[in-house]
Amino acid sequence: MTKPPNPQRRSQKSRDAILTAALELCGEEGYGRMTIEGIAARAGVSKKTIYRWWPSKGAVVLEALHEAADTVAPHPDTGDFAADMRTQMATVIRFLSPPSHAPLAGLVADALRDPELAEQMRERLVRPRIEAFGQRMRRAQEQGQLHPDADLDVALDLFYGPLYHRLVLHLGLPEPAYLDTLIEHVIRALDPGHGRT
Amino acid sequence: MTKPPNPQRRSQKSRDAILTAALELCGEEGYGRMTIEGIAARAGVSKKTIYRWWPSKGAVVLEALHEAADTVAPHPDTGDFAADMRTQMATVIRFLSPPSHAPLAGLVADALRDPELAEQMRERLVRPRIEAFGQRMRRAQEQGQLHPDADLDVALDLFYGPLYHRLVLHLGLPEPAYLDTLIEHVIRALDPGHGRT
DNA sequence: CGCCAACGACACGGCACGTGTCGTGGCCTT
DNA sequence: AAGGCCACGACACGTGCCGTGTCGTTGGCG
CATH class of the missing domain: 1.10.10.60 (Homeodomain-like)
Structure with missing residues (x-):
């Protein structure tokens, strides 16, 4: 054409x-x-x-975010997995909260109606970050801070699910204290041996 | 005016x-x-x-959903909490999956840009269902199927967070087998003693 | 039975969309 | 150094939907 x-x-x-x-x-x-x-x-x-x-407003914002977000929200590795998750998730929460949540929330909204945009968002924004999370998680397993059988998909769902759940249903994003509670629960969930020998 | x-x-x-x-x-x-x-x-x-x-398209759909959804997605109580959660969440997943996900997903998308609509959605659609979940969860605690100290907010986040997380990031909603895994993990997370004495 | 407000119909201005056209200017080739 | 190509900025255009206004009509309440 x-x-x-x-x-x-x-x-x-x-x-x-x-x-x-x-x-x-x-x-x-x-x-x-x-x-x-x-x-x-x-x-x-x-x-x-x-x-x-660009085909749409969403595609422009996606590319802008992709460029801007390369440096932000890295997965730190201080050797303390729980503390690092707390740090990283707090950063994500900042990006999902006012006043800076507009681009990401808008993009999420548009992607819910535009399958093409949704795929772009998943592949260019989401997938690389899932990959980064996966690497950090495997290091935690090697260092014995997380059960070696912990499932990556489940971990991803349990760590980040609550954030998006609260974002889209407008239930308010986690406060720091609650975030700690959440992380504690998730790490426990990922330990199938549950303390017995 | x-x-x-x-x-x-x-x-x-x-x-x-x-x-x-x-x-x-x-x-x-x-x-x-x-x-x-x-x-x-x-x-x-x-x-x-x-x-x-109605002030907007979203408000119309919200009211339509509110009316239509009163009968759907109830929390069954067969006495088996895990099985009931599986049943109920599978219903929710159906509402979040094609081909029937259009109204809810569209509403969620609009609510991300319209605070007024977001509040209506939370109060009229979401809040009553959180309440229903809370009641079912308390019965599970009384019947000893869930730890008595389990936190309702955390439970809500861990059960339903993965669903919305996967919906908005377009990661594909859980298959039945994976849903089982998820529920198993969450129930374990909610048991703070988990086996140690 | 009579009133009056909600109704269906239709027209209107406004706005943003997405496309088409045109002349300009910067880079690449030769 | 000269020429051509093509992305650029500018601007105008038709389209579709928005949200509002107007005007008879109609149906339900008192």
């Missing part, structure tokens, strides 16, 4: 301006109220240029 | 037609593509009549 443009000729300046403008506007007026036209205006860019490289 | 209409004079027929049309269209073309104008046309109703009684 429409011939795809040549990426080599792409203007890096326009690209950066668009991604920056998207994140700024997202914070200022909210994901839902932000429009492609608004992003174009803020970035000093033609609407056409946005549509040339 | 605009004087509120008199509920006594409200046409029950129009109301029912609107709610029915909303759920039907939701299933046929998806929540996102469904429009207020489409609902009005299908219901044989003026757009004005919808705007007179």
Whole structure:
């Protein structure tokens, strides 16, 4: 149909301006109220240029987040698995809480209606972070801080499920003290030997 | 501002037609593509009549779900807590999976951008079901199937968190076998003594 | 039975979408 | 150094839905 443009000729300046403008506007007026036209205006860019490289508002925000989030929310490894999970999950909670939750929450909302966007989000944002969690978890197992038979999928569900559950049902995200309780429970759940010998 | 209409004079027929049309269209073309104008046309109703009684598409779907879901997803009590949780969660999973997930997923998506709608959803759809879960859980504690000190908030997070986590990150909802594993883990997590004395 | 408000119908302005067109300018080739 | 290609910014356009306003009609309450 429409011939795809040549990426080599792409203007890096326009690209950066668009991604920056998207994140700024997202914070200022909210994901839902932000429009492609608004992003174009803020970035000093033609609407056409946005549509040339991205199929939707969600795709722009996804790429902006992908770029911005590479440095954030790493899995620390101090040798204390529970403490490291506490640190990492607290960071995630910050990204899911006001005032900084707009881009991620908006993207999640759009992805619930756009399967294409959902796949992009899963593969580019979610999957790498699951991988990072998996690596940290395996180290904890090697160091004997977590039962060697603990299941990665179950661990992922039990650690991060409560966060998204509370986000989408608007039940309020965990306070630090409650987060500790949660982590304690999950680590116990992952120990099938449950103390007996 | 605009004087509120008199509920006594409200046409029950129009109301029912609107709610029915909303759920039907939701299933046929998806929540996102469904429009207020489409609902009005299908219901044989003026757009004005919808705007007179509901502030948004989300509010209509919320009320439709509220009405339809009163009978579904009850918490059975056969005396076997784990089995009952399996039954109930499998029902929830059906509501979160294609092809019937459109209304709920769409509502969740809209609520992420509309605080008013989010509050309505929490109070009218979510809160009553949390309450029902709490009652079933307390009976399990009385019958010794669950540790008496088990925390209701933690239990809610660990049981249902994985479902919504997987829904919004598009990781695929649990299969029956995996659901069993999950429930087993959660019940273990909720037992703080877990075997040691 | 009479009133009055909720109703269906329809038209309206507004907004953002996504596309098309055009002239410009920067980079790559030669 | 000259030429061509093509992404760019600008702008205009048709479309679809929004949310509101208006106007008879109708059905239920007092």
